[in-house]
Amino acid sequence: MPPVIAPYDALLLVSFGGPERPEDVVPFLENVTRGRGIPRERLEEVGEHYFQFGGRSPINDQNRELLAAIEEDLRSSGIDVPVYWGNRNWDPYLADTIRRMRDDGVQRAAAIVTSAYSSYSGCRQYRENLADAVAEVAADGNGEAPRIDRLRHYFNHPGFVEPMVDATLSALADLPDALRHDAHVLFVTHSIPTAMDDRSGPPVLGGGFYVRQHRSVMDEIVERVRQETGHRYAAELVYCSRSGPPHVPWLEPDVNDRMEELKRAGVRAVVLVPIGFVSDHMEVVYDLDTEAAATAEKLDLAFARAATAGVDPRFVRMVRDLLVERAAVERGVEAERASVGSLPPSHDVCPAGCCANLRGPRPALCGKD
Numbered sequence: 418m419p420p421v422i423a424p425y426d427a428l429l430l431v432s433f434g435g436p437e438r439p440e441d442v443v444p445f446l447e448n449v450t451r452g453r454g455i456p457r458e459r460l461e462e463v464g465e466h467y468f469q470f471g472g473r474s475p476i477n478d479q480n481r482e483l484l485a486a487i488e489e490d491l492r493s494s495g496i497d498v499p500v501y502w503g504n505r506n507w508d509p510y511l512a513d514t515i516r517r518m519r520d521d522g523v524q525r526a527a528a529i530v531t532s533a534y535s536s537y538s539g540c541r542q543y544r545e546n547l548a549d550a551v552a553e554v555a556a557d558g559n560g561e562a563p564r565i566d567r568l569r570h571y572f573n574h575p576g577f578v579e580p581m582v583d584a585t586l587s588a589l590a591d592l593p594d595a596l597r598h599d600a601h602v603l604f605v606t607h608s609i610p611t612a613m614d615d616r617s618g619p620p621v622l623g624g625g626f627y628v629r630q631h632r633s634v635m636d637e638i639v640e641r642v643r644q645e646t647g648h649r650y651a652a653e654l655v656y657c658s659r660s661g662p663p664h665v666p667w668l669e670p671d672v673n674d675r676m677e678e679l680k681r682a683g684v685r686a687v688v689l690v691p692i693g694f695v696s697d698h699m700e701v702v703y704d705l706d707t708e709a710a711a712t713a714e715k716l717d718l719a720f721a722r723a724a725t726a727g728v729d730p731r732f733v734r735m736v737r738d739l740l741v742e743r744a745a746v747e748r749g750v751e752a753e754r755a756s757v758g759s760l761p762p763s764h765d766v767c768p769a770g771c772c773a774n775l776r777g778p779r780p781a782l783c784g785k786d
């Protein structure tokens with residue numbers, strides 16, 4: 418293994434997964450919602466979103482592209498390490514990938530998750546799925562599964578934030594000149610139950626990290642846009658993709674509801690910046706580009722949507738930087754930990770109780786519990 422990444426001999430890209438054919442849609446939704454208490458009507462509605470796009474989510478192709486870009490970036494930096502990809506909810510499943518890693522002789526891998534923030538859905542659930550996958554592979558009796566460490570949350574890494582600043586600037590530039598100055602910038606992320614937000618992040622730090630982390634990213638982007646344009650745009654955090662039963666409170670306001678209110682208050686243009694997502698997957702192409710765009714059209718609001726990080730070279734390079742950084746930490750060497758904004762760089766190993774599973778404890782990797 419190349420010395421800069423010792424003790425790691427592989428990198429594992431961990432993602433959500435999505436359907437690729439109409440026949441995949443229902444089994445995929447069953448995988449995602451097993452035991453999660455999602456009402457049937459909501460499932461049918463979300464199934465329709467996928468069918469409108471031919472039964473194919475863009476997420477797997479985006480991960481294939483990201484995987485290729487990471488491989489190329491590592492190779493061109495002289496870091497010759499195999500990169501694997503596995504999903505929580507669809508093929509290639511984590512257990513199959515980890516089995517292949519074991520068969521290839523991988524002993525210790527670093528994992529990068531395509532989710533930038535702390536929350537049960539965005540962090541611990543992936544760690545639980547990794548634990549299940551490793552247990553499944555160990556049960557084969559064909560030797561030990563590789564040890565897996567998760568690279569730290571990168572919501573405040575410059576490699577994630579800087580592409581979003583540029584994306585915000587170019588979305589603003591897309592608005593009609595006469596409306597730009599008074600546009601409202603709506604930073605959008607996935608809604609989660611408020612109880613899940615309350616328990617997000619390390620309990621000793623008071624929870625509520627999902628929202629706190631998003632606010633710090635929003636504030637940093639607003640400030641950098643001000644430095645570039647000389648104007649501090651009106652900005653706020655809004656949510657999309659609410660699910661669950663109606664009596665369970667989720668984070669609000671919904672992006673569509675907020676656009677209605679802003680219109681009534683005289684606002685004429687909005688920019689949506691999807692800081693909650695790292696690529697243009699279904700939440701972005703349906704909930705924002707289809708549904709929210711239709712709301713804007715109905716309200717006669719000028720509308721632009723900022724790009725996600727995708728395969729921006731800075732985002733791809735960030736993966737290398739986080740790998741090299743964590744490898745140094747594991748060797749006991751001082752490492753530079755890049756971050757921007759008001760929150761410090763996130764922890765390497767999740768503390769006990771971090772992003773608690775509200776349904777009770779389950780085995781999870783990459784944490785103190």
Ligand SMILES: CC1=C(CCC(=O)O)c2cc3nc(cc4[nH]c(cc5[nH]c(cc1n2)c(C)c5CCC(=O)O)c(CCC(=O)O)c4C)C(CCC(=O)O)=C3C
Nearest residue numbers: 433435449453455463474476531532538539607660698699
């Ligand atoms: C915080 C968060 C992220 C961001 C972090 C990350 O990226 O992980 C995220 C990403 C994603 N969510 C996705 C898809 C779905 N999420 C669902 C349901 C849920 N998501 C939740 C939260 C999040 N989700 C929650 C609290 C639920 C309720 C059920 C539960 O408590 O678990 C459902 C079921 C239907 C519904 O309930 O809406 C689907 C189909 C896809 C794939 C998109 C594609 O196919 O392109 C991606 C990337």
Ligand SMILES: [Fe+2]
Nearest residue numbers: 538607658700
């Ligand atoms: Fe989701």
